[in-house]
Amino acid sequence: MKRKFGRIFMIVTDSLGIGDxxxxxxxxxxGADTLFHxxxxxxLEIPTWKKLGIGEVTKVHNYNKKNKDHLAYMGRIIEKSxxxxxxxxHWEMMGIETKIPNPQFVENGFPAELIEKLEKAFDGRKIIGNREASGTVILAELGDQEIKNGDVIVYTSPDSTLQICGHEQHMGLENLYRYSKAAREICSSRPEWNVARIIARPYVGENGKFTxxxxxxxxxxxxxxATILNQLQxxxxxxxxxxxxxxxxxxxxIDQVYPPASDNENMDVAIELASKNSTNEFIFVNLVEFDSHYGHRRNLEGYANNLNSxxxxxxxxxxxxxxDDLLIMTSDHGNDPSFPGSHHTREALPLTVFSKSFTGKNKNLGVLNGLxxxxxxxxxxxxxxxxDTGDDIFDKLI
Known part of the structure; x- marks a missing residue:
C-alpha cells in the first residue's frame, strides 16, 4: 500500500479536556470542562486552533462563530479506559485499554509495610511526607529537613504515583534514580502496591527556596x-x-528520544523535526506543563497563557x-483548573487532524469511541x- 503521509506528528496537550x-x-x-473554564x-488567544476548528467540538467563551471552512478534521473523543x-x-492511543485502574494512595498515604521496604532500599534513610500533596508545597515544607537529616521525601499525587524527591547536589541524581528504580521493583511486586508510575523528582536550591x-x-x-509503536518499529x-x-x-x-523539557521547548523540537527533509517517521510529543504546572496547581491564568504560547x-x-505530513492533536485526560481539589478530571477529549493536502469539505467527525x-x-x-481501542476514520481524511 502506498503511504498517504510520509510523516505523522502526534501532539498530546496533556490534561486539556473539553467537558462531559x-x-x-x-x-x-x-461540571469539569478544562478548555471552556x-x-x-x-x-485565551488561540487564533490558529480556532481556524483549525476547535470551536466545532467544544464551547469556547465569547467564541460562538461556527466555522464551516475550518481547516482540520475535528472530533470529540470518549475515552474507553x-x-x-x-x-x-497514552496507552489507549497506542492500543491498550486500562480496565482496572492502578491503585491510588490519596487518602491515607502508603502502607507501613511498603514504607519499611522502601526505607531499606533507600540505604536506610528515613522516609518523610507520605501523603498526597502538591510537589512544590511538600518541597517547601520538608526540603530543608531532607537535606539536613538525609531523609527522603516520598509523596503521592492525585493519580496513581509514588513520587520521590532528591536534591541534585545533596542526594545526587545517581542515588535518586537508584532509589526510584528500586521503588519500581518493590511496587511492581504486589498488585495492591503497583502504582502506574514512580516519579523521581530532582530539585535544586537552599534554605527553603527550591526549584x-x-x-x-x-x-x-x-x-x-505490543503497541502501535512496536508495530511501527x-x-x-x-x-x-x-x-x-x-x-x-x-x-x-521508541527509536529516538528527546527528554522532558518545557512545553515551548518540546514544541520547538517538533518544529525543528518538521523542518527537516525526512520521511517514514512517527513523531510523538507530550506537553506536560498544561497538567503539571497549571492543571494540578489550579492556575487558570497560567493555563491560558500556556495555551496562547x-x-x-x-x-x-x-x-x-x-x-505529505499529517498532524494529529489530542489529550490524555482532563485537569480543570477551576475544579475543586487538584485531581485529574474525567472529560471528553478533542481530536484535531490536519494536513496541507486536505481538500475535503465536511470535516466534522462527531463523537468518536476511544483514544x-x-x-x-x-x-x-x-x-x-x-x-480495538478506537474507531477507524482514515478514509474520511481526504
Whole structure:
C-alpha cells in the first residue's frame, strides 16, 4: 500500500479536556470542562486552533462563530479506559485499554509495610511526607529537613504515583534514580502496591527556596503487550518520542528520544523535526506543563497563557509541515483548573487532524469511541494492524 503521509506528528496537550463525556458522575467530576473554564478567564488567544476548528467540538467563551471552512478534521473523543491518568490515556492511543485502574494512595498515604521496604532500599534513610500533596508545597515544607537529616521525601499525587524527591547536589541524581528504580521493583511486586508510575523528582536550591528541575524521570509500568509503536518499529518506521513519551512507554517501541523539557521547548523540537527533509517517521510529543504546572496547581491564568504560547508554536509547526505530513492533536485526560481539589478530571477529549493536502469539505467527525482512534490513523497510514481501542476514520481524511 502506498503511504498517504510520509510523516505523522502526534501532539498530546496533556490534561486539556473539553467537558462531559457521559461518565463524569462515575468519577465525581460533574461540571469539569478544562478548555471552556480556561477560556472564561478572558485571557485565551488561540487564533490558529480556532481556524483549525476547535470551536466545532467544544464551547469556547465569547467564541460562538461556527466555522464551516475550518481547516482540520475535528472530533470529540470518549475515552474507553476506566481511568483518567496519563498512562491510561497514552496507552489507549497506542492500543491498550486500562480496565482496572492502578491503585491510588490519596487518602491515607502508603502502607507501613511498603514504607519499611522502601526505607531499606533507600540505604536506610528515613522516609518523610507520605501523603498526597502538591510537589512544590511538600518541597517547601520538608526540603530543608531532607537535606539536613538525609531523609527522603516520598509523596503521592492525585493519580496513581509514588513520587520521590532528591536534591541534585545533596542526594545526587545517581542515588535518586537508584532509589526510584528500586521503588519500581518493590511496587511492581504486589498488585495492591503497583502504582502506574514512580516519579523521581530532582530539585535544586537552599534554605527553603527550591526549584524542581527537568531531570525528572518516570519509571512507569511496562506496557502489557505490543503497541502501535512496536508495530511501527517492525515496519522500519522511525519512532521519535518527545518529552515524557519515552518514560510513559518505558522505552518500548521508541527509536529516538528527546527528554522532558518545557512545553515551548518540546514544541520547538517538533518544529525543528518538521523542518527537516525526512520521511517514514512517527513523531510523538507530550506537553506536560498544561497538567503539571497549571492543571494540578489550579492556575487558570497560567493555563491560558500556556495555551496562547502553544498556539503561537502551533502556527510555526504548521508552517514547517510538508505537503505529505499529517498532524494529529489530542489529550490524555482532563485537569480543570477551576475544579475543586487538584485531581485529574474525567472529560471528553478533542481530536484535531490536519494536513496541507486536505481538500475535503465536511470535516466534522462527531463523537468518536476511544483514544485509539488516533493510533488507528497511524496504523492505516503505515499499513499496520488496527487496534480495538478506537474507531477507524482514515478514509474520511481526504
Amino acid at each position: 463525556d457521559g461518565r463524569q458522575a462515575e468519577f465525581g467530576d460533574q 480556561v477560556s472564561e478567564s478572558g485571557l 476506566n481511568a483518567k491518568d496519563t498512562l491510561a490515556g 524542581r528541575t527537568f531531570n525528572r524521570h518516570d519509571y512507569a509500568n511496562k506496557p502489557p503487550k 517492525a515496519k522500519g518506521v522511525k519512532t521519535i518520542g518527545v518529552g515524557k513519551i519515552n518514560d510513559i512507554f518505558v522505552g518500548q517501541g 502553544f498556539d503561537i508554536k502551533l502556527t510555526k509547526l504548521i508552517n514547517a509541515l510538508k505537503e 485509539g482512534t488516533t493510533g488507528n490513523i497511524v496504523a492505516r497510514n503505515f499499513d499496520l494492524e488496527l487496534i
